[in-house]
Amino acid sequence: xxxxxxxVSASCxxxxxxxxxxxxxxxxxxxxxxxxxxxxxxLEGKALGxxxxxxxxxxxxxxxxxxxLRVECVCPPxxxxxxxxxxxxxxxxxxxxxxxxxxxxVILRCKPEKRLAIFIVRAKNGAGLPVLLNGHAVAQxxxxxxxxxxxxxxxxxxFVVKLDTKSQPELIPQHPTHxxxxxxxxxxxxxxxxxxxxxxxxxxxxxxxxxxxxx
Numbered sequence: 259x260x261x262x263x264x265x266v267s268a269s270c271x272x273x274x275x276x277x278x279x280x281x282x283x284x285x286x287x288x289x290x291x292x293x294x295x296x297x298x299x300x301l302e303g304k305a306l307g308x309x310x311x312x313x314x315x316x317x318x319x320x321x322x323x324x325x326x327l328r329v330e331c332v333c334p335p336x337x338x339x340x341x342x343x344x345x346x347x348x349x350x351x352x353x354x355x356x357x358x359x360x361x362x363x364v365i366l367r368c369k370p371e372k373r374l375a376i377f378i379v380r381a382k383n384g385a386g387l388p389v390l391l392n393g394h395a396v397a398q399x400x401x402x403x404x405x406x407x408x409x410x411x412x413x414x415x416x417f418v419v420k421l422d423t424k425s426q427p428e429l430i431p432q433h434p435t436h437x438x439x440x441x442x443x444x445x446x447x448x449x450x451x452x453x454x455x456x457x458x459x460x461x462x463x464x465x466x467x468x469x470x471x472x473x
Contacts, residue, residue, distance in 0.1 A: 279318040280348050281361040286313050286331050286368055289443070294368055298332040316361065321348045333368035340367055372410045374444040379405040381421060383453040384429065388422040395422075413442040419449050429453045 286297040286309050293313020299306045301319075306329075309315045321327070325348045333339045346364050379389055381403035389397040389405050397405040399421075409417070419436045423429045430453065438447045 279320045280323075282317050282319050282346075282348075283361045283363045284309070284315040284317070284329065284331075284366060285363065286315075286366045288337060288368055288370055294334065294337070297334060297366075297368060299366070300330045300332070302328055319348060323349050329364060329366065331366045331368060336371055337368035338371050339369075369442070371412060373413055373440055373442065374408060374410055375415075375417065375438070375440050376408045376444075376446045377406065377417075377419060377438075377449060378446065379403075379419065379421070379449045379451070381405075381451045381453065383455065384421060384423075384451060387426070390418075390420040390422055392418050393420075411440055413440055415440045417447070419447075421451055423453075428456045430456050 284299050284306075286294045286299070288294055293309070295309050295311045295313050297309045297313070299309065299315050301317075306317055307315050319327075326345055327348065328343045328345055330343050331339060344364070344366060346362070349362065377391070379397070379399060381387060381399050384399055384403040385401050387399045387403075388395050389399065389407070391407070391409060396409075397407040399405045411417075417438045417440065419438065421434050423432045423434075434451050436449045436451070438449075
């Protein structure tokens with residue numbers, strides 16, 4: 259099997275790549291539509307080349323139509339590849355000939371190990387309250403009861419957002435909590451909480467003793 263990666267000159271390309279070679283375009287993505295540059299792509303365990311600034315690697319592969327090939331990529335730090343290798347089959351694209359050049363596209367994934375979670379807290383009647391994330395103080399609501407903060411964590415992480423009302427015991431409810439789970443994408447979580455003020459109990463007035471005069 260002959261492989262000619264992108265980057266060689268056109269004359270050398272024409273001399274080395276046989277007429278039966280099939281052009282394959284490898285794209286490495288972190289998320290759908292977001293490509294990664296300078297990622298090493300391996301074909302059948304051998305280095306094929308690295309993706310360019312657009313996250314693309316082009317190669318001419320000489321093989322039999324229908325041949326099944328294994329392709330993997332060496333993901334950069336902070337990213338993780340698929341748990342199993344990706345396989346694809348060599349095939350010429352239908353309706354594409356010498357006058358209409360085309361390429362077989364193979365998409366590889368290097369998913370981020372951690373995702374970004376942005377939290378927006380809106381606490382009605384809850385100004386000046388400390389906000390805790392998984393037990394740690396991360397923010398405080400402003401005069402409008404709003405707070406914003408962020409966290410980075412692996413997908414599937416559970417977040418417990420708690421509003422600490424210890425300094426304002428008249429608020430109802432006390433210490434409300436909200437649970438959120440981070441999916442396999444960056445996400446924005448809006449936490450809505452409404453508070454009421456407990457009315458102070460007024461002391462009961464004593465009944466006046468009525469004196470009846472007996473003559």
